[in-house]
Amino acid sequence: MSAFEPLIRAVADFPKPGVTFRDVTPLLADAGGFARCIDALAEPWQGSAVQAVCGIESRGFIFGAALAQKLHAGFVPLRKPGKLPPPLVSVDYELEYGSDRLQARSDALRPGERTLIVDDVLATGGTLEAARSLVAQLGAELVGASVLIELEGLGGRARWQGEAPLRSLLRY
Ligand SMILES: O=P(O)(O)OC[C@H]1O[C@H](OP(=O)(O)OP(=O)(O)O)[C@H](O)[C@@H]1O
Numbered sequence: 001m002s003a004f005e006p007l008i009r010a011v012a013d014f015p016k017p018g019v020t021f022r023d024v025t026p027l028l029a030d031a032g033g034f035a036r037c038i039d040a041l042a043e044p045w046q047g048s049a050v051q052a053v054c055g056i057e058s059r060g061f062i063f064g065a066a067l068a069q070k071l072h073a074g075f076v077p078l079r080k081p082g083k084l085p086p087p088l089v090s091v092d093y094e095l096e097y098g099s100d101r102l103q104a105r106s107d108a109l110r111p112g113e114r115t116l117i118v119d120d121v122l123a124t125g126g127t128l129e130a131a132r133s134l135v136a137q138l139g140a141e142l143v144g145a146s147v148l149i150e151l152e153g154l155g156g157r158a159r160w161q162g163e164a165p166l167r168s169l170l171r172y
């Protein structure tokens with residue numbers, strides 16, 4: 001078991017019956033655990049010359065911003081609708097419990113900018129695939145994606161398209 005796995009709380013039947021919610025707030029509240037988690041997320045990308053980290057609203061902002069600092073990269077928020085002013089690029093996607101839209105400023109990434117996508121959880125993979133599509137629309141170079149938690153039963157990895165590696169620290 002990893003050092004920070006005990007800091008993730010499993011909550012049955014949240015936010016709806018049948019879903020086991022993986023709550024990362026105890027991990028965030030633990031200074032040492034959170035620091036070790038960011039170190040572990042950063043480790044595979046240390047030699048990859050990452051220039052921008054895209055974090056997905058909202059829990060992906062927390063891990064993505066800390067990871068961007070660790071990798072000496074900029075941070076780009078990929079946001080839910082109605083949060084960013086135009087001009088924007090947008091992608092619609094399906095969630096484990098609903099549907100949503102992800103947006104970025106149309107000049108958020110430079111063409112060819114070496115970009116890493118970060119989120120807390122990979123479930124059905126719709127969110128991460130939407131983020132990949134936004135990065136492609138912006139003309140950046142996708143280095144890869146990292147998530148803290150991969151829910152293996154939900155098929156998210158199979159939806160991930162292209163050559164860029166997808167890494168997860170914990171799998172359930
Ligand atoms: O792989 P998927 O099935 O697409 O699901 C994963 C996404 O679901 C959660 O986000 P949520 O929309 O609940 O937002 P939050 O981070 O604001 O809580 C999680 O933070 C991921 O972004």
Ligand SMILES: Nc1ncnc2[nH]cnc12
Pocket residue numbers: 019020021022023096121123151
């Ligand atoms: N089971 C889950 N736990 C936490 N975040 C999630 N996002 C999508 N599915 C989730």
